Amino acid sequence: MLEIRVNGETRRCAAGLTLVEVLENLGYRPPLVVVEFNGEILPRRQWSAQAVVESDVLEVVTIVGGGS
Amino acid sequence: MERASDSFVTHQSAAGLRLLDANLDRAREGLRVLEDWCRFALDRPDLVARSKDLRQRLGRQHHERFKLARHSASDPAAGLAHPAQLERLDDGAVLAANAARVQEALRVLEEFGRRDEPELAREAAAIRYLVYDLEVDLIQASRLGPGRRELLRRAHLYLVTSPVPDLEAVVAAALAGGVRLVQYRAKQVSGPGAPPPLDDLQRLQQARRLRTLCAQAGALFLVNDRIDIALAVEADGVHLGQGDLPPAVARRLLGPERLIGRSTHRIEELQQAVSDGCDYVGVGPVHATPTKAGREPVGLAYVAEAAAASPIPWFAIGGIDSGNLAAVRAAGATRVAVVRAITEAPDPAAAAAALLAGLETEA
Numbered sequence: 001m002l003e004i005r006v007n008g009e010t011r012r013c014a015a016g017l018t019l020v021e022v023l024e025n026l027g028y029r030p031p032l033v034v035v036e037f038n039g040e041i042l043p044r045r046q047w048s049a050q051a052v053v054e055s056d057v058l059e060v061v062t063i064v065g066g067g068s
Numbered sequence: 069m070e071r072a073s074d075s076f077v078t079h080q081s082a083a084g085l086r087l088l089d090a091n092l093d094r095a096r097e098g099l100r101v102l103e104d105w106c107r108f109a110l111d112r113p114d115l116v117a118r119s120k121d122l123r124q125r126l127g128r129q130h131h132e133r134f135k136l137a138r139h140s141a142s143d144p145a146a147g148l149a150h151p152a153q154l155e156r157l158d159d160g161a162v163l164a165a166n167a168a169r170v171q172e173a174l175r176v177l178e179e180f181g182r183r184d185e186p187e188l189a190r191e192a193a194a195i196r197y198l199v200y201d202l203e204v205d206l207i208q209a210s211r212l213g214p215g216r217r218e219l220l221r222r223a224h225l226y227l228v229t230s231p232v233p234d235l236e237a238v239v240a241a242a243l244a245g246g247v248r249l250v251q252y253r254a255k256q257v258s259g260p261g262a263p264p265p266l267d268d269l270q271r272l273q274q275a276r277r278l279r280t281l282c283a284q285a286g287a288l289f290l291v292n293d294r295i296d297i298a299l300a301v302e303a304d305g306v307h308l309g310q311g312d313l314p315p316a317v318a319r320r321l322l323g324p325e326r327l328i329g330r331s332t333h334r335i336e337e338l339q340q341a342v343s344d345g346c347d348y349v350g351v352g353p354v355h356a357t358p359t360k361a362g363r364e365p366v367g368l369a370y371v372a373e374a375a376a377a378s379p380i381p382w383f384a385i386g387g388i389d390s391g392n393l394a395a396v397r398a399a400g401a402t403r404v405a406v407v408r409a410i411t412e413a414p415d416p417a418a419a420a421a422a423l424l425a426g427l428e429t430e431a
Contacts, residue, residue: 001342001343001379003379008215009215009217009218010217011345012342012343012345012379013345014343024320025316025345026319026324026345027322027323027324027325028323028324060324
């Protein structure tokens with residue numbers, strides 16, 4: 001169990017997950033978001049290789065609004 | 069300036085008509101800013117519809133004779149931007165300023181319209197109150213205030229509703245008594261004297277009314293078990309019993325922003341809830357309770373285990389009231405959830421206040 005920061009809030013997730021798995025566990029839909037990982041925008045293709053460890057900092061922005 | 073068409077002749081001066089015209093415009097423009105925020109930033113069709121309705125109601129009061137009195141060319145203030153308007157960069161300030169602008173304009177319409185335009189004055193007053201409600205919901209939806217998780221962290225008394233008559237009055241009183249976390253639990257209560265079961269339409273309507281009460285009091289509103297109703301009324305999240313849908317499913321449906329809580333009856337379930345990404349857990353039932361008829365109470369032992377082990381907020385629950393609160397606190401609980409202690413109290417506001425007082429004193 002890790003503690004990470006997501007959009008300024010402390011969140012918990014299981015250890016040993018990749019970034020894309022953490023995003024899904026947090027309820028985000030990977031295709032719809034942009035992620036700044038520890039201060040840098042991380043290209044989407046690296047998300048499934050990027051490990052997430054204790055106190056990593058994520059800024060997750062939903063880029064696609066729902067239809068209205 | 070003669071006008072043949074308008075049969076209703078007002079003896080008001082042109083200046084008076086220009087004043088009403090200018091404030092009708094100001095109110096409608098301010099509503100338009102709020103409406104576009106709801107549409108583009110929040111993607112909330114329900115809030116868009118509400119502000120559009122208010123704008124159109126005002127439009128119906130914007131009679132031709134007001135507009136004909138307008139000649140903005142000679143309006144000394146036309147186009148003058150107040151310096152503060154230029155500094156309004158962050159969203160919160162834009163929202164607050166425009167909501168205030170609408171309310172001020174409506175206030176002017178109310179005051180000056182009263183003598184010659186009574187219908188306009190009445191509408192302006194009615195709309196002003198609706199704009200207050202809209203602003204509350206808008207701030208809540210824009211999350212400009214503290215986030216849901218921060219509000220959860222601050223809440224120490226959790227009211228879980230039971231199907232008592234006049235439930236909305238009870239919840240309103242509890243909110244007045246200081247409750248800031250409410251869960252709508254509309255489970256079937258069987259047995260003698262139980263009220264007739266609600267159908268889903270009634271649950272939806274009741275949930276919607278409770279949601280509005282909580283939003284106005286700045287309280288979190290969660291729904292027990294029913295993710296569909298929670299989404300339908302824009303609840304702040306759901307509470308899942310061990311037999312309800314698993315948190316991972318709820319999280320995929322609710323998204324990252326809403327809260328998910330879980331009932332737990334032993335430490336393994338607590339640890340599982342934490343690794344499932346739940347935002348809080350219930351710990352209990354501490355004492356036997358009719359709300360959970362047939363479930364063995366877990367007593368204070370589990371409360372002590374939770375106190376030592378839980379990294380997330382946790383609420384002791386199960387037959388807790390002001391009488392036995394001290395013992396639960398002594399076992400390590402700093403947050404409690406109650407049902408009957410408030411819903412069946414003769415004075416729910418006082419019961420809530422007493423419980424809050426009991427929680428604040430050091431164990």
